[in-house]
Amino acid sequence: MDVETLLEKSKPFLEYVVEWYNTLPVLPVAEVVQGQPEKVAVVSVDVINGFCYEGPLASPRVANLVGPIVALFEKCHAAGVRHFAVTQDAHPEDSVEFESYPPHCIRGTSESETVEAFQSLPFWNLFAVIPKQSINSAIGTTFDAWLDERPGVDTFLAVGDCTDLCTYQLAMHLKLRGNAANKKVRVIVPADCVDTYDLPVPVARDIGATPHDGDLLHRIFLYSMRLNGIEVVAKIE
Structure with missing residues (x-):
C-alpha cells in the first residue's frame, strides 16, 4: 500500500481521533477522590533531568510537563491523597538499552535525578522513588511491591513521559495488573500531564536516527489507552 492510499483510507479514523482528543473532558479532582x-x-x-533539561534525550515538550504535574500533585495532596510514586531511569553504564537509544540517565549522574520542582514540594517525603532500567516501570523494579503494600488503592493517575513509551507501559501495567487479578481498577491519564518527544524525518535522516512524530504518536497512544479501558481526560482540576 502506498502512502497516498494509506492516508486516504486512514483519514476518517484520524479525523475521529483528532476530534476525540480535542474534546477530552476536564475531570474535577473531587470526582477522582x-x-x-x-x-x-x-x-x-521519567520526569527527570535527563528527559527534561540535559543530555541527548532531553526534550522541551517533556520539560513543559513539569508545571502541570506539580500542580496535579498539589491538587491531589490538598484533596487528601498521600500515595505518590515516581519511577525513573537509572541505567548502568553498559545498559543494553543503549543499543536502541543513546546513553542517557546513567545511575548516579544528574540526568538520573528527579527534577528539582518535584523535590521542592513540601510533601516530597511522601514520594517513593523507584529506579528502573527499561521503559517498563514494573519489570525488575520494586514497583509491584509498592503496589502490593497498598491493596486498598484502586484509582491511579498516571503521568509523565513519554506517551508512547514509558507512560504507555505504566498506564497499561496498572490496568492489566488489575485485569489479571480480576480487580476493578480505575486508571486515569490527564493529557496535559503526558507528552512525547518529536524528531522530524529530515532531522532523523541527517543524524542517522529513527524518526518520531510526537504529535501523531502522542494522540495514537492515548487512544490505544482508551481502547484498553484507561480513562483519558484533558486535565484534572
Whole structure:
C-alpha cells in the first residue's frame, strides 16, 4: 500500500481521533477522590533531568510537563491523597538499552535525578522513588511491591513521559495488573500531564536516527489507552 492510499483510507479514523482528543473532558479532582483519598495514588514516570533539561534525550515538550504535574500533585495532596510514586531511569553504564537509544540517565549522574520542582514540594517525603532500567516501570523494579503494600488503592493517575513509551507501559501495567487479578481498577491519564518527544524525518535522516512524530504518536497512544479501558481526560482540576 502506498502512502497516498494509506492516508486516504486512514483519514476518517484520524479525523475521529483528532476530534476525540480535542474534546477530552476536564475531570474535577473531587470526582477522582470521591471522598476516599486513601484509595487514590499518583504515579509519575521519567520526569527527570535527563528527559527534561540535559543530555541527548532531553526534550522541551517533556520539560513543559513539569508545571502541570506539580500542580496535579498539589491538587491531589490538598484533596487528601498521600500515595505518590515516581519511577525513573537509572541505567548502568553498559545498559543494553543503549543499543536502541543513546546513553542517557546513567545511575548516579544528574540526568538520573528527579527534577528539582518535584523535590521542592513540601510533601516530597511522601514520594517513593523507584529506579528502573527499561521503559517498563514494573519489570525488575520494586514497583509491584509498592503496589502490593497498598491493596486498598484502586484509582491511579498516571503521568509523565513519554506517551508512547514509558507512560504507555505504566498506564497499561496498572490496568492489566488489575485485569489479571480480576480487580476493578480505575486508571486515569490527564493529557496535559503526558507528552512525547518529536524528531522530524529530515532531522532523523541527517543524524542517522529513527524518526518520531510526537504529535501523531502522542494522540495514537492515548487512544490505544482508551481502547484498553484507561480513562483519558484533558486535565484534572
